[in-house]
Amino acid sequence: MKMPPTALPSYYIGLMSGTSLDGVDAALVAIGPDSPPVLIATHAAPMPPPLHHLLLTLCHAERVSFAELAQAESAFCRLQADAVKALLDREGITAEHIHAIGSHGQTIEHAPSGHHGGPAYTLQLDNPSLLAELTGCTVVADFRRRDLAAGGQAAPLAPAFHQALFGRQEGEQLVLNLGGFANLTWLPSDIHISVIGFDTGPANVLLDTWFAKHHNGRFDHDGAWAASGQVDQALLNRLLSEPFFQQLPPRSTGRELFHLAWLEKQLTGHEMANDVQATLAELTAISVTQGIQQLPLSHNDITLMACGGGAHNTYLMARLATQLPNAVFKSSADFGWPEDWIEAGAFAWLAHQRLHGLPGNLPSVTGANGPRVLGGIYAS
Numbered sequence: 001m002k003m004p005p006t007a008l009p010s011y012y013i014g015l016m017s018g019t020s021l022d023g024v025d026a027a028l029v030a031i032g033p034d035s036p037p038v039l040i041a042t043h044a045a046p047m048p049p050p051l052h053h054l055l056l057t058l059c060h061a062e063r064v065s066f067a068e069l070a071q072a073e074s075a076f077c078r079l080q081a082d083a084v085k086a087l088l089d090r091e092g093i094t095a096e097h098i099h100a101i102g103s104h105g106q107t108i109e110h111a112p113s114g115h116h117g118g119p120a121y122t123l124q125l126d127n128p129s130l131l132a133e134l135t136g137c138t139v140v141a142d143f144r145r146r147d148l149a150a151g152g153q154a155a156p157l158a159p160a161f162h163q164a165l166f167g168r169q170e171g172e173q174l175v176l177n178l179g180g181f182a183n184l185t186w187l188p189s190d191i192h193i194s195v196i197g198f199d200t201g202p203a204n205v206l207l208d209t210w211f212a213k214h215h216n217g218r219f220d221h222d223g224a225w226a227a228s229g230q231v232d233q234a235l236l237n238r239l240l241s242e243p244f245f246q247q248l249p250p251r252s253t254g255r256e257l258f259h260l261a262w263l264e265k266q267l268t269g270h271e272m273a274n275d276v277q278a279t280l281a282e283l284t285a286i287s288v289t290q291g292i293q294q295l296p297l298s299h300n301d302i303t304l305m306a307c308g309g310g311a312h313n314t315y316l317m318a319r320l321a322t323q324l325p326n327a328v329f330k331s332s333a334d335f336g337w338p339e340d341w342i343e344a345g346a347f348a349w350l351a352h353q354r355l356h357g358l359p360g361n362l363p364s365v366t367g368a369n370g371p372r373v374l375g376g377i378y379a380s
């Protein structure tokens, strides 16, 4: 096992399955008392197609049966347990070496302002009791609902981890996660100024959905199909008229707002499919740019660290670079955190925060009434 630089760290596993529904990411992280968390090892367990289909159905279901929920929860939990086992086997360690697993669960619905006047809620499918039983590890889970109970958006949570990872660097930092949805974190150079973070809108979720409607396959590799199309300016303007893009932070979103029917409502039916894909990539590039314009940046020459699967989409990254001509793009990999592993790392760190009775949220990001210790503990 690769050893972290400081003595006596504790080992945590973060499990993240994001809104893209592409699989479970497992990250083994060493966390010591005085230094940023260190990524030790990773394992990605791809989502089996039947589970992908079932979870996608649940995400958009008007009605759900308990049998379907139970089936999804059990299959999802077993995929998580397999990912943990693969990680431990690869590193030649056992459950006793792990202080805790931080399990995000699978977001099924996120309605921080309630649904049609109903109570605020956010639902992550998860079975931490079964996960503790299957892995022999202590599990920390249900991270979002305490922030929601305290009046927050319950998302994004990663900005607090971005601060733990990159907050000690010189100058202001911008972290952009391009997952199913995109979220931005601004780390000011003055540590007395609060961090700002929020969701900017859809990223891979619509690109993947539109691609899968027209091809066999889950995503547009390197954005090649988008690159073969032209941006449809009229369509782009209609998409950008969605009020979410004008909202001030705190703000978060999900599949309940941005989905295929939302897109199709704005189509005339005469568009070329690849032009729609190019327009969706532009929608992400522009909504991220507009999000950056909402930040109290000290100057225009920004340094942006892009992470999440969308950072591999070369077309999307080129469009972002065009929208942000003064931006210098940095790779999180140069800081020991390859772009695909920051979110899973965040849930390892959040488990550590919970076990130490430390807050996991940033009220300046989520809008919660104060810092809160997030999650519940399911002992091994």
Ligand SMILES: Nc1ncnc2c1ncn2[C@@H]1O[C@H](COP(=O)(O)OP(=O)(O)OP(=O)(O)O)[C@@H](O)[C@H]1O
Binding pocket: 016, 017, 018, 019, 020, 021, 022, 177, 178, 179, 180, 181, 204, 207, 208, 218, 219, 220, 221, 222, 223, 307, 308, 309, 310, 312, 313, 314, 343
């Ligand atoms: N080479 C690539 N070219 C284009 N897109 C890519 C590439 N590699 C990954 N992606 C995109 O990244 C997605 C997965 O991203 P990621 O794992 O960050 O999503 P996520 O975990 O669901 O994130 P979040 O929780 O932030 O929504 C894929 O569905 C795909 O759209």
Ligand SMILES: CC(=O)N[C@H]1[C@@H]2OC[C@@H](O2)[C@@H](O)[C@@H]1O[C@H](C)C(=O)O
Binding pocket: 018, 019, 107, 110, 122, 154, 155, 156, 157, 158, 159, 179, 180, 181, 182, 183, 199, 252, 253, 254, 343
């Ligand atoms: C409710 C939910 O699952 N939100 C996700 C989603 O994916 C990206 C963005 O929307 C972000 O708000 C969040 O995930 C990350 C891990 C977060 O909380 O920071």
